Every structure is written in C-alpha cells, then in structure tokens.
Amino acid sequence: MENLKTSKALKIISYILIPILVAIIGLSVLHLAFLNEYGNSEETKYIETEMFASDYLYFIIDQVSICYNEKQDNSDYFMIVEDNNGNKYNYSNHNYGYSRYNEIGSYIDYIIIDKETNEIYTNIRSNDYNKEIENMKNAENHWNYTDENIDTDIKYINTDNIIYNSVYQYASSDGEDTYIVNKNITGYDIYSRYNEDKVNQLTNFELAKQMYNFALNNQQLPVYVLPISTFLLLVIVIYLLWAIGHEKGKEEIQLNTIDSIPYEILLIFAFILVTIFLTITIQILNFANYILLILGSVFYVLCYLICAVVAVTTIKRIKAKKFLKSFLIYSIWKWVKRKYENAKKVLEAKVENKKIFWYYWGFVLISIILAGFFTTGLAIIALIVFWIWTYYKIKQYNKRQEEIRNALKDIYNGKNNVYVNEDELQGILKEMAIYVNDISGGFSNAIEESLKSERLKTELITNVSHDIKTPLTSIINYVDLLKKENIENEKVKEYIDILDKKSQRLKKLTEDLVEASKASSGNVKLNIEEINIKELINQTIGEFKDKFEEKGLTIETTMPDQELIIKADNRYIYRIIENLFSNVTKYAQENSRVYIDIEKNKESKVKISIKNISKEKLNISSDELMQRFVRGDKSRYTEGSGLGLSIAKSLTELQKGKFDIKIDGDLFRVDMEW
DSSP: OHHHHHOHHHHHHHHHHHHHHHHHHHHHHHHHHHHHHHOOTTOOSGGGSHHHHHHHHHHHHHHHHHHHHHHHHOOSSSEEEEOTTSOEEEEOOOOOOSOHHHHGGGGEEEEEEETTTOOEEESSOOSOHHHHHHHHHHSSSEEEEETTEEEEOSTTSSTTTGGGOTTTOEEOTTSSEEOOOOGGGTTEEEEEEEOGGGOOTTSHHHHHHHHHHHHHHTTTHHHHHHHHHHHHHHHHHHHHHHHTTOBTTBOSOOOOSGGGSOHHHHHHHHHHHHHHHHHHHHHHHTSOOHHHHHHHHHHHHHHHHHHHHHHHHHHHHHHTTOTGGGSHHHHHHHHHHHHHHHHHHHHHTHHHHHHHHHHHHHHHHHHHHHHTTTTSHHHHHHHHHHHHHHHHHHHHHHHHHHHHHHHHHHHHTTOOOOOOOGGGOOHHHHHHHHHHHHHHHHHHHHHHHHHHHHHHHHHHHHHHHHHHHHHHHHHHHHHHHHHHSOOOOHHHHHHHHHHHHHHHHHHHHHHHHHHHHHHHHTOOOOOEEEEEHHHHHHHHHHHTHHHHHHTTOEEEEEOOSSOOEEEEEHHHHHHHHHHHHHHHHHHBOTTOEEEEEEEEOTTSOEEEEEEEEBSSOOOSOHHHHTSTTOOSOTTOOSSOOSOHHHHHHHHHHHTTOEEEEEEETTEEEEEEEO
C-alpha cells in the first residue's frame, strides 16, 4: 500500500486519465441528451433527423427572404449572370462558413422562381434550368414548393408536419397563431435538393453531420460508457485524495513553491484564467470545425491543468494542516497580532521607561537651574554636590546590577547555594533578585532530589543484587553437586549444563549490576599507584588469546619502545581493559583485525585506542552505546548485559581519565586518556 501511495508513475497516469474521463462523461451526457430530443431507433443518419430537416428548411426560407429583399432594395447578394444562350439569371456564390446552420447551404442546390417576374434565383450554373428542375423533382432528398404545395421525400418537412415548424409559420395580425406558409415564400416556386456530391470533408457542417451520424449509430454506447467512466473517475479521485502529498522515503506531506502562494491570490488568478479559457472554448464549440475543435481541446486541457493545480495544492495544504495559514488574510492577521503583542510589551515596560525618562530630564533641569546661578559661589558648590550625588547613585545601581549578574553566572556554572539580599534593593532590581533566589532554590532542590533518587537507585540495586546472590549461590552449588553425580541420561546432562551456563551468566550479570551502580555513584575505593599500561594490556591480550583465535580475530598492536606509566587503580584498570576486550569478542566481525594503539601525546598523557569492525550494522549513536543496558546487538542474540561500556566509562572517569566512543559506519573505536 505504501508503494501505491508514493508511486509517481501511478499519480501521473491518474492526472492524465481525469480529463479524458471527464470529457467522455460530458460527451456521454450530451449524447444521451441528443438522443432524448432527436433520437429514434429507426434513424441511423443525420439526414433522417428532425434537426437536419429544420436546418434544411431554415436555409431555404432564408434564401427566399433574401430573394424578396433583393427585389425590394436591389441588394448585392445575387449577381446577374448570362449563360451561353443569352439567358440572364440571378446567381449566388456566397460562402456559408459562419456556423453549422447556414453552412448547410454548401450542400443544397436550389432554384427559386419569382412567379411575378419569372426571374430565377439560384446557386447552380446551368444552360437548361427546366432540365435541372426536373432533376430536382426526382432527386433523392429533395424539397419542392409549387403553387403552395409541398413535394418532398425529406422526413419532418412534408405537408403533414411542416405546419409545426416555427420557421414555416407566422402569427396573424389579430394575435392568434395561424399556421400559414411563411408570407415571404407565397410568391415563389422553389425547387431544391441535398447534393452529397458537393460534400467537403473539411467543412463545419460535414463534421457536425459525422458527429450526429455517430450518435445515431451508437445509441447504446453512453448507456455503458457513462457508468464505467464515472466509476473509474471516482476511484481515481479517491486514490489521489489518499496519495497526494506523499513521497517515497518521506513521512510528512511534501509542499512546493506553489503551495507557498497565498491561497486567495492563487484562486483569483486561476478563476480569471479558467473564465477566459472557458469563454473562448464555448465560442469555439459554436463552430464545428476540425481546427477550432483542436484549439478548443487545448483550452480544455489548460483549464484542467489550472483546476488540477488548485485542487492538488488545496489537498496538500489541508493534509499538512496549513490550509488556513496559507491565506494572505491569515498572514495579515498574524502580523497585526504580533505588532499588537509587541506594542503591549512596550506598554507594560512603560513604568520603567517613565522612571528613566523622568530621572534623566530631572537631572538636566536641576543642572540648568543651578547653572543659572553661577554668579554665586553657593550655586556652583550645590551643582558640584548634585553631580557627585548623581554619580554615586549610578555607581550604587551598577553595583547591584553586578551582584545580580554574578549570581546568575554562578547558577549557570552549577552553583546551587546562590542568594541575593532582596531587602537592599528596590524596584526592578528587587524583582530580579527575587527571581534569582527562586531559581537558585529550585536548582538546589532539583539537585538534592536527583542525588536522593540516585542514592535510592543504588541502594535498591545493591539490596536486590544481594538478595539474588543467596539463592543464586545455592543454585550454583547444587548444579555443581549434580555435575559430580554419575548421571547416565544424556538429556539430563544437557539440562544440567544449560543450568550451569545460565546460572553463571546470572551471577556475572548481578556482579556487573552492582559494579555499575557503584561506579556511577562514585562509591568505589581507589588504590592509586603507578601502572605499566603496556605490560597490563599485553597480559590481558594473552588471557583473551583463545577467545580471539576462536573468533578469528588478529590483534595488531602499536606501542612505543619506552615504558608508559599511568597513575590509577590496577584492579579497575584491568577491569576496564577486560570489558573492552570482552566487547570485541562479542561484537567484532569474525576473521577481521583489531587495532590497539598506545601513545604519549604532546601533553605527556597516555592515550589508548582500540578499533574493530562491527559484525552488525551500527544504527546507534555513541552516547546511546554508553548508557546502561544498551547493546550494539539489537537482536540481543549475544550473551552481553549492556553494562560493559557503561562500567568502563564510569571507572575511567573515577580515575581522572577520559573515555570516548566514536562510530564511523561499521568502525567501532574507543579512546581513553590518562
């Protein structure tokens, strides 16, 4: 599931599918709406629909109206053309490229005859219009109107139902609806046909025709496509709501530059762009043209991208719990609040500021007044006395400030018996002294409680360890007695051996626990003497030789030729080295090298370094390793107690030494210095 949540490829696919599915759903809804208004199970072509009939009739009536207007005001819609026989007729060569409704004229041949003047209005060239009229009468998909009678094979504009077409009817003068033929065509004979030979595949009307034919021939398609597309869109939206903002290897919601833009500014900018693009797209859709439809698709994708950006950033801000904070008005409110708080603090400090203000200007005013009486020796003496008194007061104030500063410095350095006499101070200095004394008292109590807690822990560990020793000693003794018995059952022998090992391990753990407690509390008696550290380490290496060989560890030592003497307790120094070597045998990579370096540094101190490669990955800090009961072996597969390094560190520091652990990848290093 985590891979699905953070998959970039799956998110990209989802973002691509959304506009496609939305377009499919939208087209399916339009398909259903079209079928509901115009669909018929018997109709499979656009030319069989009521829409085609209405468009056809609209064009014819429009052309008759143009002929009527041409006759009335001599407009230039038709031009007079003379054929080879000298006959003149009115010819129209206008293009019909404005929309689907008038572009249908590119596919309709018509001959309109003014019965009053016998003038011919047409959009076809011919030397024999009588022959053309006969052809139109017999043509497939024709509509003829002669002597106010209709002859047609086009459904929906025949004599039976044309009176219901709004293009054909008009309202009578008395306001009642009268279904009479349009008054503009009563004086004309009309012959027309739909000529498929003139079809142009790149025209708007042809594209619309293909779309309607597709809709009629696939009437069941939206019934299946709409629910499937809706379901897929719902699944994708739910997935994106769950996955948006998550990236591989990161737990928090990931925000980018867009997510830092104030939300209302982003919304306003997006609204303006979407409004512009939608307006252009809607205008384009009024013209069913291939190129314009492609352009409309581009604007649709742009609108989707803008909406997607807004939706994604909204979801990410909500998930990151920064939605309200992303508003510009919120930032303004926070700024005003912050300024108010700052002003409030200034007002709260106004009392002290007033004091300083009045002290300063009081000093200036008194000095000016006394200086004005310089003509008398008394005034000069008074001015000098006043200045000396002011200087004394400032010195006293600085002295009290210094006392408080020193008290704070002592607390910072760890002293817990700090006290400032509050009775000798006034104003803000007295308030500060009270705070200092309270901090010092709390610090002392905290230290006392900590020491008390540490003593209780030490006593508890000592007492529990002592109580464990008595039954543990009995267990070990009885196990020794059992081992001396002549037991033939191998299984029982195996059990006794396990008991022996576990009891010995428990004994060692108990001893380590007591020793760790004593070492950390400083409850250890030291016998400081001079120790040859080279000799001690070589001796310890010899004692661990079998264990090193068993693990395949090669010891590489680097020591100077001269003796290296340190002052320490021999017993505890040995315990430190023993614990470190034991740690190496447990956790070092088998069949590897262990490096032991001893040197005297520039400060004439002896430095000991022990380095080895760990067999386990060290995903732990050096500070954690030196804590009690913490082991490098997280699985606790080894026999260690987790006290060895803690004991070594405490014993080293008790003997005025330094103990430090460094971890670099799988390299484990201990540095000691005396």
